[in-house]
Amino acid sequence: MSTPTPALLPDEGMARVRRKKDFRHMERVDGRMLNNLQDLELHANVFSPDEQAKIVACVLDLQDQGRRGRLRERTYSEPRKWMRGKGRATIQFGCCYNYAADRDGNPPGIVRDEAVDPLPPLLAAMARRLVLWRVLPPSCVPDSCIVNVYDVDDCIPPHVDHHDFLRPFCTASFLAEAPILFGRDMRAVAPGEFSAAASIPLPVGSVLVLNGNGADVAKHCVPAVPAKRISITFRKMDASKVPYGFRPDPLLQSLAAAAVRPAMTAASAPPNRAAWEQSNGEAAKHATPQAQRQQPAAPLYQAAAAVRAGQTQSQSPGGGVPFSLSTDEFPALGASPASGRRPGRR
Ligand SMILES: O=C(O)CCC(=O)C(=O)O
Numbered sequence: 310m311s312t313p314t315p316a317l318l319p320d321e322g323m324a325r326v327r328r329k330k331d332f333r334h335m336e337r338v339d340g341r342m343l344n345n346l347q348d349l350e351l352h353a354n355v356f357s358p359d360e361q362a363k364i365v366a367c368v369l370d371l372q373d374q375g376r377r378g379r380l381r382e383r384t385y386s387e388p389r390k391w392m393r394g395k396g397r398a399t400i401q402f403g404c405c406y407n408y409a410a411d412r413d414g415n416p417p418g419i420v421r422d423e424a425v426d427p428l429p430p431l432l433a434a435m436a437r438r439l440v441l442w443r444v445l446p447p448s449c450v451p452d453s454c455i456v457n458v459y460d461v462d463d464c465i466p467p468h469v470d471h472h473d474f475l476r477p478f479c480t481a482s483f484l485a486e487a488p489i490l491f492g493r494d495m496r497a498v499a500p501g502e503f504s505a506a507a508s509i510p511l512p513v514g515s516v517l518v519l520n521g522n523g524a525d526v527a528k529h530c531v532p533a534v535p536a537k538r539i540s541i542t543f544r545k546m547d548a549s550k551v552p553y554g555f556r557p558d559p560l561l562q563s564l565a566a567a568a569v570r571p572a573m574t575a576a577s578a579p580p581n582r583a584a585w586e587q588s589n590g591e592a593a594k595h596a597t598p599q600a601q602r603q604q605p606a607a608p609l610y611q612a613a614a615a616v617r618a619g620q621t622q623s624q625s626p627g628g629g630v631p632f633s634l635s636t637d638e639f640p641a642l643g644a645s646p647a648s649g650r651r652p653g654r655r
Pocket residue numbers: 455457465470480481482489511529530531539540542
């Protein structure tokens with residue numbers, strides 16, 4: 310008699326994650342020796358090869374929409390490539406962020422009176438996983454992200470992320486492995502090349518979490534990449550810097566709200582969007598975030614039922630690429646992690 314194939318365990322996906330938290334590089338800062346890489350964490354295998362393919366397809370589709378002018382102004386930006394190292398395309402969701410003062414006189418940071426597109430559903434699902442899988446803490450449920458699309462030789466120069474965003478934040482890597490460099494002082498040694506104290510390879514499907522000295526004492530950069538690469542940096546905005554009229558993603562918001570409740574159980578967990586839509590009918594798909602918040606939560610078993618019924622596929626924001634990020638059930642905060650299946654969503 311043949312042995313039956315074991316069912317996929319609910320937390321099997323999370324179990325594949327490999328976490329490295331012991332980065333170390335001592336540098337003298339203001340006369341004191343400091344570990345500049347302290348509090349960095351590299352979480353490998355957060356996204357499976359299949360999920361990576363869907364995420365990349367979604368990003369390329371979004372880039373295509375950006376190039377056609379179909380995304381809200383300042384969501385998509387693609388500078389003219391005038392020399393090696395210059396030209397990385399960016400897609401901003403949740404908030405418009407200025408790396409430097411802009412021509413309207415806005416200083417670096419979040420531009421509060423500029424609206425960009427909200428997080429697309431697949432990217433919101435990724436953000437949700439980062440919290441459910443203990444990559445980011447529940448105090449930092451991302452509400453914004455910046456997608457970097459690097460062509461060969463594009464780079465991101467040395468910088469410290471603006472304090473309009475909370476710590477920790479993180480960056481997920483796709484398409485090609487590349488090193489990220491860290492150091493208190495970094496110098497350009499050639500176009501797109503920088504001298505740095507430390508280098509960490511970023512495997513595809515991994516997420517690097519930046520916190521503490523690694524986020525605030527050391528600068529970081531990605532030098533000119535040898536192959537096309539995509540990264541997605543997820544960050545939570547400081548509450549006092551959120552754009553005027555900002556409408557949070559309801560599921561990410563409920564995840565953040567759950568973080569301040571003392572004990573989360575499956576019964577009180579925020580539902581996933583598909584389950585919520587399923588229990589609230591067709592109109593729910595088009596409801597505003599406010600309306601969604603006013604609706605009662607759908608029980609988690611409905612989500613599982615939706616998956617069993619094969620309702621896990623939805624379309625990317627561009628309409629052409631199906632995706633279904635594997636599902637994540639909300640675990641009890643402070644209890645041992647658990648995850649389950651979650652349908653994709655529109
Ligand atoms: O591409 C990366 O991995 C780093 C991105 C980054 O530093 C940023 O978006 O601020």
